[in-house]
Structure formats: C-alpha cells, structure tokens
Amino acid sequence: MKIIANADYVKRKKKSRLSQVFMCAPLTVWVVALILLPLLYLLFMSFMTKGPMGTVKYIFSVESYIRILEPEYFNVVKKSVFIAAISTLACVLVGYPMAYFIASKKKISGTLMLMMMLPFWTCALVTIYSFVIMFSNSGLVNTFLMKLGIIHEPISLLYNNFSVAVGMVYELLPFAVMPMYSSIEKMDKSLIEASKDLGAGPVRTFLQVTLPLTKPGIFAAVILTFIPCIGYYMITDMLGGGTTMLIGNVIYNQFTSARDWPFGAALSCILAAVILILMYVYTKFGGDLDDLGA
Amino acid sequence: MSDVNEKVSDEVIVSLLNVEKWYGSNNVVKNMSMKIKRGEFLTLLGPSGCGKTTTLRMISGFEEPSAGVIKIENESVEMKEPYQRDVNTVFQSYALFPNMTVFDNIAYGLKVKKVPKDEIKTRVEEMLELVQLKGFEKRRIDQMSGGQKQRVAIARALINAPKVLLLDEPLGALDLKLRKQMQLELKRLQKKLNITFVYVTHDQEEALTMSDRIAVMNGGIIEQLDSPKNIYEHPKTKFVATFIGESNIFEAAVNEVKEDCAVVGMECGRGSILPDDVSLGDNIYVSVRPEDMRFDTESVEGFNIKAVVKEFIYIGNITKMVATLSNGDEIKFTRLHTGKLPQVGDVINVYWSLKDGIPIPTETAAELQALKNVKIG
Ligand SMILES: Nc1ncnc2c1ncn2[C@@H]1O[C@H](COP(=O)(O)OP(=O)(O)OP(=O)(O)O)[C@@H](O)[C@H]1O
Numbered sequence: 005m006k007i008i009a010n011a012d013y014v015k016r017k018k019k020s021r022l023s024q025v026f027m028c029a030p031l032t033v034w035v036v037a038l039i040l041l042p043l044l045y046l047l048f049m050s051f052m053t054k055g056p057m058g059t060v061k062y063i064f065s066v067e068s069y070i071r072i073l074e075p076e077y078f079n080v081v082k083k084s085v086f087i088a089a090i091s092t093l094a095c096v097l098v099g100y101p102m103a104y105f106i107a108s109k110k111k112i113s114g115t116l117m118l119m120m121m122l123p124f125w126t127c128a129l130v131t132i133y134s135f136v137i138m139f140s141n142s143g144l145v146n147t148f149l150m151k152l153g154i155i156h157e158p159i160s161l162l163y164n165n166f167s168v169a170v171g172m173v174y175e176l177l178p179f180a181v182m183p184m185y186s187s188i189e190k191m192d193k194s195l196i197e198a199s200k201d202l203g204a205g206p207v208r209t210f211l212q213v214t215l216p217l218t219k220p221g222i223f224a225a226v227i228l229t230f231i232p233c234i235g236y237y238m239i240t241d242m243l244g245g246g247t248t249m250l251i252g253n254v255i256y257n258q259f260t261s262a263r264d265w266p267f268g269a270a271l272s273c274i275l276a277a278v279i280l281i282l283m284y285v286y287t288k289f290g291g292d293l294d295d296l297g298a
Numbered sequence: 299m300s301d302v303n304e305k306v307s308d309e310v311i312v313s314l315l316n317v318e319k320w321y322g323s324n325n326v327v328k329n330m331s332m333k334i335k336r337g338e339f340l341t342l343l344g345p346s347g348c349g350k351t352t353t354l355r356m357i358s359g360f361e362e363p364s365a366g367v368i369k370i371e372n373e374s375v376e377m378k379e380p381y382q383r384d385v386n387t388v389f390q391s392y393a394l395f396p397n398m399t400v401f402d403n404i405a406y407g408l409k410v411k412k413v414p415k416d417e418i419k420t421r422v423e424e425m426l427e428l429v430q431l432k433g434f435e436k437r438r439i440d441q442m443s444g445g446q447k448q449r450v451a452i453a454r455a456l457i458n459a460p461k462v463l464l465l466d467e468p469l470g471a472l473d474l475k476l477r478k479q480m481q482l483e484l485k486r487l488q489k490k491l492n493i494t495f496v497y498v499t500h501d502q503e504e505a506l507t508m509s510d511r512i513a514v515m516n517g518g519i520i521e522q523l524d525s526p527k528n529i530y531e532h533p534k535t536k537f538v539a540t541f542i543g544e545s546n547i548f549e550a551a552v553n554e555v556k557e558d559c560a561v562v563g564m565e566c567g568r569g570s571i572l573p574d575d576v577s578l579g580d581n582i583y584v585s586v587r588p589e590d591m592r593f594d595t596e597s598v599e600g601f602n603i604k605a606v607v608k609e610f611i612y613i614g615n616i617t618k619m620v621a622t623l624s625n626g627d628e629i630k631f632t633r634l635h636t637g638k639l640p641q642v643g644d645v646i647n648v649y650w651s652l653k654d655g656i657p658i659p660t661e662t663a664a665e666l667q668a669l670k671n672v673k674i675g
C-alpha cells in the first residue's frame with residue numbers, strides 16, 4: 005500500500021514539475037532572448053578584434069582587456085568606483101534618516117513615499133536639467149547669492165567631480181530610501197522598547213538593535229545605488245561637462261563615436277563582473293535578492 | 299487558589315494615584331488608584347480592551363499618563379525615561395533580539411550596565427539554570443521553541459534584578475499544557491526571587507491560581523482589588539461576579555431585615571440572604587454561584603422560587619443543569635446532588651444557603667448598559 009501511495013506521490017510531483025516548466029516558459033524565453041543572449045553576445049564581442057572603420061574582425065584576441073589596464077582607462081575605472089562609492093555613501097547617510105522618518109510617521113508614510121518616488125518617475129533628463137538650471141553660473145542659486153550680496157561673481161557649482169556626485173545622489177536617493185524604508189518598517193518595534201526597557205539609551209539601542217536589524221536594507225541600498233552610479237553616463241555628461249569621464253561615458257563613446265565595439269564590450273563585461281561580485285558578496289552577508297527587486 | 303503569600307510586606311513599591319489616560323477623546327484608563335506591595339504577585343485581569351496593557355505601559359514608561367502620579371519606591375517617575383526606571387518588562391511577543399544568541403539576549407541588560415565580563419558570564423549561567431535552559435546559550439533565537447523563547451524573555455528581564463517585573467500576557471501564545479506548566483514555574487520563580495510581579499492576563503483561571511491579589515478591570519476602572527479568594531467568594535460588583543467564574547444574578551429588593559436573615563423579593567419569587575451589608579428597601583443584585591445552587595421537590599423555608607428544568611449538559615466530570623425561572627431567565631446548577639435527579643420538564647424549588655447569596659449593590663443604568671456590551675468570559 006505504502007509503495008503504491010509513494011509511486012502516486014512521485015507521479016503527482018512529476019506532473020506538477022512539468023506544469024511548472026510550462027508556466028515558466030514565457031518568462032524563460034524572455035530572459036534567454038532578451039537578457040542572456042545579448043550578454044553572451046557582449047562577452048563574445050569583447051574577445052574579438054577591432055577592424056577598420058568601426059567594423060569587427062571575428063578573430064579571437066584579449067587585446068581589449070589588456071587595453072583596460074592602460075593608465076588612461078584604468079584611471080577612469082578607479083575614478084568611477086571612487087565617485088560611485090562616495091555617492092553611495094552619501095545616499096545611504098542621507099537616505100537612512102529619511103527612511104527612518106518616513107517609517108516612523110505611520111499615518112502619512114504612504115504619501116511621503118509617493119513624494120519620494122516622484123522625481124524617480126519623472127524623466128531623468130528633466131530632473132537633471134532642473135538641477136543645471138538651479139546651479140549654473142546664471143542659475144537660481146548664484147543669482148540669489150549675488151542679489152543678497154554674499155558673493156560678487158558667480159561661483160562655479162557645476163562641472164566638477166562634486167557636482168557629479170551631488171547629481172548622482174539627487175537621482176538615486178529613491179533607490180536608497182526604498183529598501184531601507186522597507187526594512188525599517190518591517191522591524192518589530194517592540195524590540196526597540198525591549199532594549200530601552202533593559203536600560204539602553206537611544207544611541208545604544210540604535211547601534212545594537214536597529215542598525216543590525218536593518219542591515220539587509222542598507223546592503224540593498226548600497227547595491228541599488230552603487231550599480232547605477234557606476235554606469236550612469238547621462239549625469240556625468242550633463243553635470244561633469246566633459247571633465248569628469250566615468251566608465252559609463254567611456255562605454256557609451258566606444259559604441260557611438262569611437263566605434264570600437266570589442267573594447268566597449270570588454271568594458272561592459274568588466275562592469276557586469278563587478279556587479280555580479282557585489283551581488284555575491286551581498287548574498288554572502290545574508291542579503292535577500294528579493295529585497296533588491298522591492 | 300493560593301493563600302496570601304507570607305513574603306508580601308506591607309511596604310508599597312508602586313503606587314498609582316488618580317491616573318488617567320486619554321487617547322484623543324477615548325478615555326482608556328479612568329481615575330485609577332492602586333498600591334502594589336513589595337514582593338507580591340498582582341494580576342491585572344479584565345476583558346480585551348479594558349486598559350490592562352495601557353496601565354502596564356504607564357508603569358514601564360512607554361506611555362505617559364494624561365493625569366495623575368505614578369510612584370516607584372515613593373519617587374515620582376514622571377520625568378524618567380523607560381531605561382531609567384528600575385522595572386523590567388516581559389513582552390507578550392517576547393521581543394527577543396533576533397540578531398543575538400540566547401546568551402547575548404540575556405546578558406544585554408548587564409552589558410548596558412557595564413558589568414565585568416566574567417561576572418556577566420556567571421550570572422547568565424545562573425539565570426539559564428534557573429529557567430532550565432542550560433546548554434542553550436549559543437543558540438540563535440529562531441532555533442528556540444515558543445516555551446523556550448518565553449523562558450529566555452523571562453531570564454533576560456530577571457537578570458537585572460528589577461524592583462518590579464511587568465508581564466503582559468506572557469503565556470498568551472503557548473498551548474494549554476505548556477501554559478499550565480509555565481504558570482507553576484513563574485510562580486515558583488517569583489517566590490524564590492521575591493520580586494514584585496505585575497501580571498496581565500484575561501484568563502481568570504490563570505489569575506486565580508497565580509496571584510496574591512487580583513485587580514479586576516473593566517472599561518478603564520478597577521472594579522475590585524482583592525485576594526483571589528475574596529474576589530471569588532465576595533465579588534463587590536456584578537461585573538466581578540460574572541467575569542470571574544459563572545454566577546446566577548437576581549435583581550432584588552430587600553423587603554425585610556431580620557436578625558438572622560434578610561428576605562429579598564425578586565421577579566421570579568422570594569429568597570433569603572444574610573442580613574449583613576443590606577438594609578430595608580435596598581435595590582440589589584443577589585449573586586449565587588452555580589455550584590451553590592440547590593433544589594428540592596418540597597418548598598424550602600425562606601424561599602419561594604419555582605423553575606422548570608430545561609436541559610442537562612455534560613462537561614467531562616461535571617453535569618450542568620439549566621432551568622427556566624417564571625420570568626423566563628435561565629439559571630445554572632453544577633455540583634448536582636447524587637440521588638434522584640429531576641427529569642427535563644419537572645418543576646423544582648430553588649434555594650441556596652444564606653451565606654451563598656451574595657448581595658451586590660446595583661450599578662447605575664449606564665453601567666448596566668456597559669456590562670451588556672462586555673463579552674462575559
Ligand atoms: N496607541 C493607541 N492609540 C489609541 N488608542 C489606543 C492605543 N493603545 C490602546 N488604545 C485603546 O485603548 C484601549 C485599551 O487598550 P489596551 O491595550 O490597554 O487593552 P488591553 O486591556 O491590554 O486589551 P487586550 O487584552 O486585548 O490586550 C483599547 O480600546 C485600545 O483601542
């Protein structure tokens with residue numbers, strides 16, 4: 005009897021597995037056709053040779069990867085990572101208190117989150133332009149300061165590393181606030197009371213209880229801001245004024261003006277590898293990949 | 299029912315004086331005054347929403363009273379934050395830190411107080427032994443069962459040797475068997491450590507078995523604060539009579555007061571009670587426990603209450619009998635005399651020993667209405 009029942013169970017299990025495959029089919033096709041294949045093509049391309057006039061010769065070479073190590077490009081990579089790291093840090097430092105505040109205002113937290121998300125839904129081009137208008141030499145801030153007589157000639161607030169970093173924070177703050185908000189909100193508030201009940205003051209309670217328990221949200225915020233930061237070429241273009249070239253701009257140039265597809269592909273692959281490593285570290289620290297999609 | 303704990307002193311450790319709590323226009327705790335004695339096991343008992351948790355949270359400092367004074371050891375705690383008060387709480391949801399081990403959870407309070415490391419170690423070990431969790435120190439919280447988490451929560455609070463331990467339905471999430479076992483353990487711990495416990499529950503049986511004194515709460519007020527024995531045998535209000543155990547309640551008027559008894563007239567007939575505490579013309583309730591109800595085929599002196607047997611209900615080892623009075627109200631009997639039981643439909647004469655008919659003053663009409671809205675547990 006038992007064996008028969010068992011066989012039945014196995015059959016049913018097989019059947020359900022089959023139906024799972026069918027249910028996943030559209031998604032699988034989607035992922036393979038639109039994500040996996042292009043990535044593989046990118047990887048393939050990165051090992052090809054550049055031909056004349058922007059053509060590609062299908063001959064295997066690692067030349068593109070070696071070129072990345074040339075100081076000219078390697079410095080760009082270093083600088084990209086540096087600016088992305090600074091921007092990410094700023095996003096987290098600014099975003100955490102914001103997320104905490106929003107989560108603590110239970111009644112209006114929905115509205116506050118919506119307001120937080122508005123710039124994120126607006127076309128990035130528009131928001132960056134508004135940024136330019138605010139901070140350019142004849143922009144709002146400079147005019148205002150001059151009218152007040154605090155300064156006599158416009159100070160250049162744009163087109164430097166700093167303005168790029170500020171622009172990144174401006175654009176990417178919602179990505180940082182979202183996951184941190186969700187993990188602060190999910191946290192059991194009675195734990196904070198328990199800590200205070202046991203004699204811990206607010207600072208200790210924050211460091212020992214709140215911070216460790218919202219770590220997954222902070223990690224997710226780091227990943228969600230660092231990755232776009234490294235690749236965002238639009239912000240660098242508009243706020244860096246050509247002086248601040250980041251890896252995203254270099255890749256963009258390779259595929260457009262320079263027409264060196266293998267080199268562009270190699271840079272892209274390096275970028276993808278960095279991201280994958282970050283994701284791996286994230287899961288190693290106990291992060292949940294689902295939180296990144298939240 | 300335990301008798302009064304001999305270790306309870308008369309010294310007051312926590313006192314509430316005319317304490318009020320308003321949430322907007324909702325008056326949750328009404329003009330509450332209460333003195334909690336050092337070393338006693340005091341239970342706040344009442345139906346859901348009557349303000350038990352709110353009262354506890356005002357003592358621990360997580361809620362501020364809207365009016366009134368709370369004193370711990372004769373010192374007003376108005377300006378003290380929760381972490382500055384010498385009380386600890388066992389939360390209903392345990393509220394154990396999931397990012398720490400059992401050891402670190404229990405050691406938390408001592409680490410905050412910067413107690414030396416080796417002292418922490420020995421004291422945590424002592425605590426673990428006390429709550430019978432030796433060998434669990436390295437475990438993560440999510441690897442513990444409900445009952446084990448409960449013990450960790452108790453150990454985490456007790457290790458600080460608080461003057462008062464506040465427990466908010468600490469056994470609420472446990473199954474019946476574990477609950478009974480933990481009740482005994484908690485009582486044992488309380489006696490052993492001689493710490494004042496303020497315990498919240500809506501389970502009357504739990505309150506009766508564990509407490510030195512019970513404060514029966516209803517709608518933000520304390521209806522009666524007394525020993526379990528007195529609460530059960532001498533309920534002061536109709537609410538107490540019906541919330542703690544079952545009671546048959548008769549509306550009555552005192553018609554005659556004699557030396558050895560008082561005769562009361564009711565809608566369903568005439569009965570007698572002891573003459574103490576009543577005077578001629580009073581309108582009262584007479585409360586009689588189902589186990590104190592008697593019946594006979596003959597009429598009994600001093601009583602003239604007729605009822606028709608409606609049904610018998612078998613509940614394990616006891617049989618309950620329900621009978622209908624002439625005015626349509628139902629009354630309940632338990633602890634039936636063996637011998638000849640009446641048949642359904644028989645007419646019986648109802649009576650009780652004089653001492654078992656407990657007179658209770660009538661509430662105002664508004665209070666009666668409130669009573670009707672409370673689910674009697
Ligand atoms: N923060 C709050 N804001 C507004 N109303 C509240 C708040 N906390 C509690 N109340 C209200 O106060 C009343 C008493 O609540 P309390 O939690 O003290 O009840 P309780 O006796 O502990 O009930 P239970 O047995 O269900 O836990 C309830 O009507 C509740 O709705």
Ligand SMILES: [Mg+2]
Nearest residue numbers: 350351352466
């Ligand atoms: Mg409660």
